[in-house]
Amino acid sequence: xxxxxxxxxxxxVRSKAGxxxxxxxxLHAPDAEMAISNARDVYTRRNEGVSIWVVESKHIHxxxxxxxxxxxxxxxxxIYRHPTFYDIPDEVGHM
Amino acid sequence: xxxxxxxxxxxxxxxxxxxxxxxxxxxxxxRKNVLRQMAQHAHSEVVGMLPEGNWITxxxxxxxxxxxxxxxxxEAGHGLYLYSAAETLGTDRERLVLDLLEGKAKYSSIxxxxxxxxxxxxxxxxxxxxxxxxxxxxxxxxSYGPYSRAMIRICKEESFHQRQGYEIxxxxxxxxxxxxxxxxxxxxxxxxxxxxxxxxxxKDSPHSAQSMAWKVKRMGxxxxxxxxxxxxxxxxxxxxxxxxxxxLKWNEEKGQYDWGQIDWEEFxxxxxxxxxxxxxxxAARQAAYDNGAWVREAATAYxxxxxxxxxxxxx
Ligand SMILES: [Fe+2]
Ligand SMILES: [Fe+2]
Numbered sequence: 001x002x003x004x005x006x007x008x009x010x011x012x013v014r015s016k017a018g019x020x021x022x023x024x025x026x027l028h029a030p031d032a033e034m035a036i037s038n039a040r041d042v043y044t045r046r047n048e049g050v051s052i053w054v055v056e057s058k059h060i061h062x063x064x065x066x067x068x069x070x071x072x073x074x075x076x077x078x079i080y081r082h083p084t085f086y087d088i089p090d091e092v093g094h095m
Numbered sequence: 096x097x098x099x100x101x102x103x104x105x106x107x108x109x110x111x112x113x114x115x116x117x118x119x120x121x122x123x124x125x126r127k128n129v130l131r132q133m134a135q136h137a138h139s140e141v142v143g144m145l146p147e148g149n150w151i152t153x154x155x156x157x158x159x160x161x162x163x164x165x166x167x168x169x170e171a172g173h174g175l176y177l178y179s180a181a182e183t184l185g186t187d188r189e190r191l192v193l194d195l196l197e198g199k200a201k202y203s204s205i206x207x208x209x210x211x212x213x214x215x216x217x218x219x220x221x222x223x224x225x226x227x228x229x230x231x232x233x234x235x236x237x238s239y240g241p242y243s244r245a246m247i248r249i250c251k252e253e254s255f256h257q258r259q260g261y262e263i264x265x266x267x268x269x270x271x272x273x274x275x276x277x278x279x280x281x282x283x284x285x286x287x288x289x290x291x292x293x294x295x296x297x298k299d300s301p302h303s304a305q306s307m308a309w310k311v312k313r314m315g316x317x318x319x320x321x322x323x324x325x326x327x328x329x330x331x332x333x334x335x336x337x338x339x340x341x342x343l344k345w346n347e348e349k350g351q352y353d354w355g356q357i358d359w360e361e362f363x364x365x366x367x368x369x370x371x372x373x374x375x376x377x378a379a380r381q382a383a384y385d386n387g388a389w390v391r392e393a394a395t396a397y398x399x400x401x402x403x404x405x406x407x408x409x410x
Pocket of ligand 1: 169170249
């Protein structure tokens with residue numbers, strides 16, 4: 001590996017115990033260990049996190065913008081998936 | 096999908112405040128415009144460390160020293176956020192850095208002025224970061240997603256930069272006559288260059304109208320500059336310092352300050368490379384790049400060795 005081939009890593013930070021890791025940004029580093037240590041310096045300088053994940057960007061697969069209609073639109077007419085679809089009289093109380 | 100359809104989708108997104116993301120179709124000119132702006136911004140964060148770095152070893156107390164170090168470290172981080180955002184448009188980091196070193200890319204003209212006294216460190220935090228904040232708050236709403244997210248992160252960190260600078264000046268202004276004079280001198284030298292940070296008047300700015308139409312920028316240079324002036328005058332008053340502009344006067348009718356004339360000749364001269372520190376700044380960046388080469392090589396060698404060892408263990 002040459003310097004110019006340092007891979008790009010995506011950085012995910014868990015902001016506190018009990019919460020999910022969330023994407024923070026990206027950086028270049030020669031390996032995972034250095035990616036994590038750089039991520040600590042760049043993305044958690046003010047207690048922003050208690051845990052860091054790094055993933056090489058090339059390993060992330062995603063939906064395509066051009067697919068988004070066929071991927072997500074079928075949900076739109078399935079309103080029975082939401083609690084407000086069901087009529088429960090007020091007298092029953094909170095449900 | 097035809098190019099016209101893609102253009103229509105793009106236009107509709109811009110109109111409806113939907114962010115443009117890296118893999119979305121975008122017109123070439125938009126890509127170029129955003130890339131140029133993000134790269135310039137990234138270079139500015141990095142070059143911006145130099146005038147302040149000059150004072151780390153001479154900070155007057157431990158408290159000031161740790162604050163200045165932390166601020167400069169933040170600026171390095173800002174540079175990285177912005178280079179990362181710029182890279183999403185398909186130009187790699189190395190190329191962006193080389194563009195700066197080869198003199199092909201610009202950075203903010205303000206960093207070509209020297210920080211001559213300790214009061215200048217105060218003035219830089221208060222005025223230069225202050226002006227940057229006004230600009231960056233606006234850019235949080237930029238239409239390019241990665242740029243917007245970088246700006247949101249940066250804005251969270253900037254407020255400490257401005258406060259530590261103002262606190263330095265406040266301390267000097269409450270000190271001896273000489274200290275107050277030093278603060279006034281810093282304001283005298285940094286006021287006009289800070290106003291120039293917003294760039295030429297919109298009518299003379301080659302990219303302004305298009306940037307606004309694409310919502311890359313959400314406010315014009317002149318409005319941003321006015322906003323900065325309006326919010327800074329009372330901060331100067333509180334310090335007991337005089338802004339070096341005899342025409343500065345509250346305009347009741349407009350509800351804003353009237354003020355004097357920027358020396359645009361000076362601005363263009365600095366942009367062209369003839370400011371007090373242009374050569375020094377580029378030389379410092381080149382030296383940092385060259386002197387850091389062994390660190391990059393060592394990190395690469397270390398990673399290669401560990402990878403080999405892993406392969407051997409696995410075999
Ligand atoms: Fe910054
Ligand atoms: Fe800053």
